[in-house]
Amino acid sequence: MLLSQLFGKTQKETPREADTISHRLLLRAGMIEQVASGVYSYLPLAQRIIRSIEAIVRDEMNKAGGQEVTLPVLQPIELWQKSGRDRAFGESLFTLTDRKGQSLVLGPTHEEVFTEMVKRHVQSYRDLPLMLYQIQSKFRDEPRPRGGLLRVREFTMKDLYSFDQDEEGLDQSYQKMARAYQNIYRRSGLNAVMVEADSGAIGGKESHEFILPAESGEDEIVSCTLCGYAANMEKAAAVKSRLEEEEEKPLGEVFTPGKKTIEEVTGFLNLEKEKTLKSVFYNADERLVLAIIRGDYEINETKLKNALKVSRLTLASHEDILRAGIVPGSASPIGLKEILVIADDSVLSGRNFVAGANRPDHHLLNVNCPRDFEADLVLDIARVREGDPCPRCGGNLKISRGIEVGHIFKLGTFISERLGAYFTDASGSQHPIIMGSYGIGIGRLMAAAVEQNHDENGIIWPASIAPYQVYLCPIFAGNTGVSDAAENLYHALEEGGISTLVDDRSESPGVKFNDADLLGLPLRITISPRTIENRCAELKWRDEKSSSLLPLDGLAEKVKSFLQARSTAKSGT
């Protein structure tokens, strides 16, 4: 391809809205363009990258036993009402009305429509197991798109669904997908880690995410360097410290004028935070609940939400709390009636805590659970803290950030039961099909690849997903020796099956080299009067500093073998 013919220009300056590295670089490289908030166009270079990623994904899905189909984006809302997920998705669901007044949904995911199809074709256990997938557009009206391609409202996703007759079958399908996903990231030149994930309010027992470590990532990851335990913060657990044993002392009260927060109260009473109980009120599906936790911990709202089995959970406002006749800042579960109390198990880890007295400017001393109050539920609802002990081995837990580039779920029978997707087993009885769901965002993967592979000059594409392998850079092309050599090499490379982008513009060397760095193709080959003097060309790998001169004779063949050698070294095969 001639650069002069390529649609999409590089830019020196970054559009103002771009904050995230991948967003800036992809915009500057002329690869993507924003059309609306969270909606992007892909220009030719990006399109080639996307195609390469899709090819790898498709290959791994096929190898794992998946069969590709294409199901519609446009889906009747009834399907979503049947599964009940129209409510779970709520505002995120893009809906529209056709000319007959019929409501349709732009699919945010495709469990329903796949299940509906499978239901008509699968009656017997002999039809199982089954794995179907597609690479298709998804639409989600995200509250806030962000980070360029990292969180968008329209995106391409590979989604595969597994259908099995029993748990063992599901386990096998799940393992196959976990392996396929790891192959995909390895082949794409990306270093993704598999972590335990929250499976959401609806659906399955087990779920994992694949996370690319990156500062710009939205997900917090908890990991243990000792034993390899890794989990999304939403799901992560840690061992909680136990406080020193002491006798239960009698309940008392203390005057704490104007002291409301844990900091103020502990400062005033000269106490450690861990000797207090923190009371936090939430609106859980319209109902006020009290969560209580030891003062040195914070509440993990995902865990709380799951424990309460609600779909909406928001922090209660002062007004909400006052309306219930409670004193914000001095609240505690003691003597509270008619409010659901859920406690973190840390409240059982010590004795004689300080807690609110439920009257202004007073706190209680020596509060003990269950002597002074009982919780309706006691379980782990705490956020893991940096350095907390690992739940597996006791090692120190670390917290880092990452981008979610894949998510796999054991869905179970939630959808199949609601949509009536049953099969007949060998003994003739009916069972709901057991499902799994496995998604990977293609565009996000591209952006994440940039987040992970760049330097101050631009992108450094892993060769397997690079839009072209070679940036052929003739300089002073007015020189016929240079232009002839470049043209010969270009043809030889193309004939050898090596995709090449030729910078045939009459720009100065500096401009060309800077664009080469920005676009990030793996290998730059420069031909100039200086190099052809010795019948040579200069080769420089994007991810290396130094360059080398090699004879033009037989260069295409050599380049081919270099590229092959590198790709086998990278993929570790």
Added chain:
RNA sequence: CGGGGUGUAGCGCAGCUGGCUAGCGCGCAGCGUUUGGGACGCUGAGGUCGGAGGUUCAAAUCCUCUCACCCCGACCA
């Protein structure tokens, strides 16, 4: 939805205490000189100043409403 911010040429920005022909840099077109890490000179094209309404002799500039976009939070299979 709450908080903060921005809309002026393809991109980045200035102008905004009301003042006349709306500027600068990059990019773009033409010509010439250059050229191993974002060259230079000359000439030129390109703008309903996000939109609507208002105040005024006069609005990019002041007022009201509105739309879009970005960031933080809420939210997020």
